[in-house]
Amino acid sequence: MDFTLSPEILQMKAAVRDFITHEVEPAARRIEEEDQVPDSLIEASRALGLFGISIPEEYGGLGLSMVDKCAIFEELGQTINGYTTILGAHNGIGSVGIVTFGSPEQKSRYLPRMASGEWVGAFALTEPEAGSNAAAIRTTATKKGTRYVLNGQKIYITNAPEAHVFTVMAVTDPYRGAKGITSFIVEKTFPGFRVGTVEKKMGLHGSHTAQLYFEDLEVPEENVLGQEGEGYVNALKILANGRAGLAARALGSCQYLLDRSTRYALERQQFEKPIFEQQIIQHYLAEMATEIETLRWMTYRVAWMADQGANVIKEAAMLKLYGSEVYNRVADKAVQIHGGIGYIADYPIERFYRDARITRIYEGTSEIQKNIIAAQLKKEYAE
Ligand SMILES: Cc1cc2nc3c(=O)[nH]c(=O)nc-3n(C[C@H](O)[C@H](O)[C@H](O)COP(=O)(O)OP(=O)(O)OC[C@H]3O[C@@H](n4cnc5c(N)ncnc54)[C@H](O)[C@@H]3O)c2cc1C
The missing domain is CATH 1.20.140.10 (Butyryl-CoA Dehydrogenase, subunit A, domain 3)
Incomplete structure (x- = not known):
């Protein structure tokens, strides 16, 4: 096992450390009280490439290995957890699905904008009746022509108010249990998509966690992520x-x-x-x-x-x-x-x-x- 970091990653760690010390930490009190990360910090994070950590270089990201990614996340962990959760959810559960299971067309459409941070990513699995037992989700996705129509509710979704792209799990075949769940790429501009209440939380201030409502939400069939039935x-x-x-x-x-x-x-x-x-x-x-x-x-x-x-x-x-x-x-x-x-x-x-x-x-x-x-x-x- 060799965990030696390259000069480039050491340089990036140093840049992140410098950014945290001089820009993020001084905003701690404001973020805590206002429950909001200032736009200037998000903009600076974009400029540092922090939205592209998980995304391959061919799509404009940094294409980091898992070891390198952890080295950068370790550095980010040293500051306001609410701020780093925005980046953690985007670079983790918010984009990894498209990187891993996306078709070439899906990757070309979504990843470059996600890598630049123009489009923030989120992951929507949890529902009121399905937390630890995620296979019990009730959101339905019914095929109608070239579209799927989604109906249901998600809760506790990190980045929901800011995100443009959501990896959403829904039931396409209610008779097949976990094997009847499919994942979809949903854009916030699709008709029938609505962000609900933003929760007040014990901590992680600056990171927003909200409900999602799908009311006859229309998703084109080309936005099925991976194969139907493999969503779980x-x-x-x-x-x-x-x-x-x-x-x-x-x-x-x-x-x-x-x-x-x-x-x-x-x-x-x-x-x-x-x-x-x-x-x-x-x-x-x-x-x-x-x-x-x-x-x-x-x-x-x-x-x-x-x-x-x-x-x-x-x-x-x-x-x-x-x-x-x-x-x-x-x-x-x-x-x-x-x-x-x-x-x-x-x-x-x-x-x-x-x-x-x-x-x-x-x-x-x-x-x-x-x-x-x-x-x-x-x-x-x-x-
Ligand atoms: C701030 C925040 C951000 C979140 N972000 C996201 C997000 O981005 N996307 C998303 O989809 N979800 C998100 N979640 C949801 C989160 O993943 C769930 O809250 C979590 O999985 C637990 O589900 P639950 O809250 O329904 O608890 P429950 O499943 O109701 O569990 C309650 C308790 O029972 C225990 N329990 C349940 N089943 C078992 C079992 N079989 N064996 C032993 N113990 C058990 C649990 O461990 C827990 O202690 C977020 C939640 C929060 C609070």
């Missing part, structure tokens, strides 16, 4: 692909929290000495550092395996599970080490603490990751 399997593959990126962003956030906590422990004096001198604080930091290093190795190993074309369903689920649980433990310890100021909104620690919580829920809960791992184990040991 495609959705699982898209989600598995997104897991390494999500873990890499969690890794960056953990590293940020360790850096801040260590510096704070060395500076903060109580009982006439730095709190770092208390063995329990040293142990908190040692536990954080050890888990972060483990997560780093797992992240790059899974990314490297994916780059070799290996089936990483089990490993990606383990990584998503471990990464999100470590992020929550690290954020909790960071608040504890900071004491009162760790709970105060003027200081970034409480924001990371709130933002960490969603990682155990979206793109498959921790419980569901355990189910996936166990199912893979059963397969391996039963064979």
